[in-house]
Amino acid sequence: MLSVHEVESGYGLVPVLHGVSLQVAPGEIVAVLGPNGAGKSTLLRTISGLLTLRSGSISVGTTRLDGLPPHRVARLGVAHVVEGRGILPNLTIRENLLLGSFLHGSRDGEKQRLDAALDQFPWMRPRLSDLGGRLSGGQQQMLAIARALVGDPSVLLLDEPSLGLAPLVIDELFEVIGRLATGERAVLIVEQHVHRCLEVATRGYVLQRGRVVLTDTAEALRTDERIEQAYLS
Structure with missing residues (x-):
């Protein structure tokens, strides 16, 4: 389980998160929702160690992550698709994917992990020699997720995966995201496409001005008028 407890974080002297707490169990997809500037990306960056925690605690299972540099957080099983x-x-494509092995901390079982990631995105198999820069935006996003999967993370952090993508590509992407929380893997996703995200999520948290203002099951949040209020306030 990913556990975030009373976390405070920010940029320089500017505080952004104010006592944020959440949990994600293995096998769950949990959405973090809220308007621009609510602190959603800041939360993911704090979990992965890209931002320094000011107070509170972050742990995966019994292992504390707070205070650790990003490379150590990654090797403890947290993959962040920024x-x-x-x-x-x-x-x-192949070289990008193999970089995911560094998240795992070992190349043991690399072929099996690579095959498992490619199973999620079969279009990549015949194109492994294509340069990443020649892919469409949607294909690059899928490559970024596949690269994270090669590290076989126990926690996968997805930050705005649908940003800038066409509707048909978004549908394809969310079909894959809906399959990612299997076995012992937990997924925490930040996403502006609220209703599309809640279709694949188990639960959700709504952030507003760096605080959790609402949490419920995804089914309940889909029809909760407070979601709209949070985005318009």
Whole structure:
């Protein structure tokens, strides 16, 4: 389980998160929703160690993550697919994918993990020698997710995976995302397409001005008028 307890974080002297708490159990997809500037991406960056925790605690199972640098957080099983994809355009699809092995901390079982990631995105198999920079935006996003999966993470953080993508590509992407929380893997997703996200999520948290203002099952949130109020306030 990913557990975030009373976390406070921000940028420089500017506080963004104010006592945020949430949990994600193995096999769950949990959505983090809220308007721009609510602190959603800041939360993911704090979990993965890209931002320094000011107070509170973050743990996966019994292992504390707070205070650890990003590379150590990654090797403890947390993969962060950042907003903007972050693929390396001058490397091939295969080379981008193999970088995910560094998240795992070992190349043992690399072929099996690579095959498992490619099973989610079969279009990549005949195109492994294509450069990442020649892919469409949607394909680059899928490559970024597949690269994270090669590390076989126990926690997968997805930041705005549908950003800038066409509706048909978004549908294809969310079909895959809906299958990612299997076995012992937990998925925490930040996403502006609220209703599309809640179709695949188990539960959701709504952030507003760096605080959790609402949490419920995905089914309940889909019809909760407070979701609209949170986005318009």
